[in-house]
Amino acid sequence: MYQTVVTLPPYPRGFHLITDAIDNAVAASGITTGLAHLFLKHTSASLCINENADPTVRKDMERFFSDVADAKPYYVHTYEGDDDMPAHIKSVMLGTSLTIPVTNGRLNLGTWQGIYLGEHRDHGGSRKIVVTVY
Amino acid sequence: MYQTVVTLPPYPRGFHLITDAIDNAVAASGITTGLAHLFLKHTSASLCINENADPTVRKDMERFFSDVADAKPYYVHTYEGDDDMPAHIKSVMLGTSLTIPVTNGRLNLGTWQGIYLGEHRDHGGSRKIVVTVY
Amino acid sequence: MYQTVVTLPPYPRGFHLITDAIDNAVAASGITTGLAHLFLKHTSASLCINENADPTVRKDMERFFSDVADAKPYYVHTYEGDDDMPAHIKSVMLGTSLTIPVTNGRLNLGTWQGIYLGEHRDHGGSRKIVVTVY
Numbered sequence: 001m002y003q004t005v006v007t008l009p010p011y012p013r014g015f016h017l018i019t020d021a022i023d024n025a026v027a028a029s030g031i032t033t034g035l036a037h038l039f040l041k042h043t044s045a046s047l048c049i050n051e052n053a054d055p056t057v058r059k060d061m062e063r064f065f066s067d068v069a070d071a072k073p074y075y076v077h078t079y080e081g082d083d084d085m086p087a088h089i090k091s092v093m094l095g096t097s098l099t100i101p102v103t104n105g106r107l108n109l110g111t112w113q114g115i116y117l118g119e120h121r122d123h124g125g126s127r128k129i130v131v132t133v134y
Numbered sequence: 135m136y137q138t139v140v141t142l143p144p145y146p147r148g149f150h151l152i153t154d155a156i157d158n159a160v161a162a163s164g165i166t167t168g169l170a171h172l173f174l175k176h177t178s179a180s181l182c183i184n185e186n187a188d189p190t191v192r193k194d195m196e197r198f199f200s201d202v203a204d205a206k207p208y209y210v211h212t213y214e215g216d217d218d219m220p221a222h223i224k225s226v227m228l229g230t231s232l233t234i235p236v237t238n239g240r241l242n243l244g245t246w247q248g249i250y251l252g253e254h255r256d257h258g259g260s261r262k263i264v265v266t267v268y
Numbered sequence: 269m270y271q272t273v274v275t276l277p278p279y280p281r282g283f284h285l286i287t288d289a290i291d292n293a294v295a296a297s298g299i300t301t302g303l304a305h306l307f308l309k310h311t312s313a314s315l316c317i318n319e320n321a322d323p324t325v326r327k328d329m330e331r332f333f334s335d336v337a338d339a340k341p342y343y344v345h346t347y348e349g350d351d352d353m354p355a356h357i358k359s360v361m362l363g364t365s366l367t368i369p370v371t372n373g374r375l376n377l378g379t380w381q382g383i384y385l386g387e388h389r390d391h392g393g394s395r396k397i398v399v400t401v402y
Contacts, residue, residue, distance in 0.1 A: 041244030056345040077190040110309030175378030
């Protein structure tokens with residue numbers, strides 16, 4: 001078992017491809033067959049897997065989740081800003097953890113699959129992911 | 135590998151912090167570094183991770199998911215009560231399984247992260263979680 | 269550790285029980301106690317766990333997720349068809365990966381739990397799941 005922490009640079013609000021950063025951490029483990037577990041240590045961002053080619057997919061996702069979860073008149077938890085409670089909602093809808101097969105020392109993703117960081121705050125800052133390969 | 139079952143007391147409908155019950159099960163495993171897998175054996179409740187400090191976050195989550203999923207005129211599966219089909223929807227949106235890193239014999243959560251049970255029935259009763267530490 | 273690929277036949281759009289196909293792959297592993305990890309290598313379908321008995325639950329889920337995610341006027345990623353961007357959204361809302369306890373050589377699911385394939389394209393074709401038992 002190999003465990004490391006990947007520290008991402010600050011990203012603007014939206015969905016961002018981070019496959020390469022994770023694949024590098026997996027390659028550094030030296031483990032050729034197994035599973036990689038990713039765990040994002042935050043409550044206002046998310047991890048998911050989706051289409052890695054057309055950036056309009058990521059833009060449409062940002063529009064969709066903001067349309068669904070932003071600016072509800074019944075939110076009470078608003079003292080950290082208008083983007084905070086929607087960020088918590090998006091984080092639980094999308095999740096903060098992924099487990100991906102490792103084959104031949106690399107992430108065994110489908111052809112069109114990439115790993116997304118969902119940054120749901122306007123100014124979320126740097127995010128940390130615990131990567132465990134086993 | 136260590137496997138046990140955590141039996142939760144009945145909770146009212148809503149989101150509830152259960153971090154301590156899970157952390158105790160992890161500590162009992164004697165495993166210091168690895169992963170903990172939680173599996174909720176129910177289809178009308180959920181597990182997720184979010185903000186552990188302000189209870190208004192959990193109340194806003196209950197309001198949001200009920201706003202999104204309750205009382206759709208097209209639901210056909212209604213014979214178990216008005217809260218049943220929305221509970222199934224919330225369960226798949228939020229998920230019934232979590233995998234969390236274990237470090238120094240404890241759950242390696244972020245500062246603001248807690249484990250939530252989402253109880254989506256009005257009277258869900260006791261819920262069981264299979265905890266596997268490895 | 270045992271790893272195999274389950275290739276599913278094409279399914280129509282909607283939610284479908286695939287528990288038996290996965291349970292057979294787990295039984296073939298010869299592993300009696302542990303965890304089974306399922307990973308769907310696609311970005312327009314999903315895996316989740318829910319009620320295994322009444323088919324109206326699966327029909328209501330299809331109605332709900334299509335109601336929530338279909339035909340948004342702001343979608344830009346539309347050149348692969350009207351069902352494509354909604355399929356990506358449903359895939360990230362529901363997820364493409366599951367981890368399930370294995371006990372006595374079988375999936376340790378609750379009485380009412382079954383594994384669903386969510387087919388979110390109108391003509392999605394065959395889907396592949398990497399199954400890892402450990």
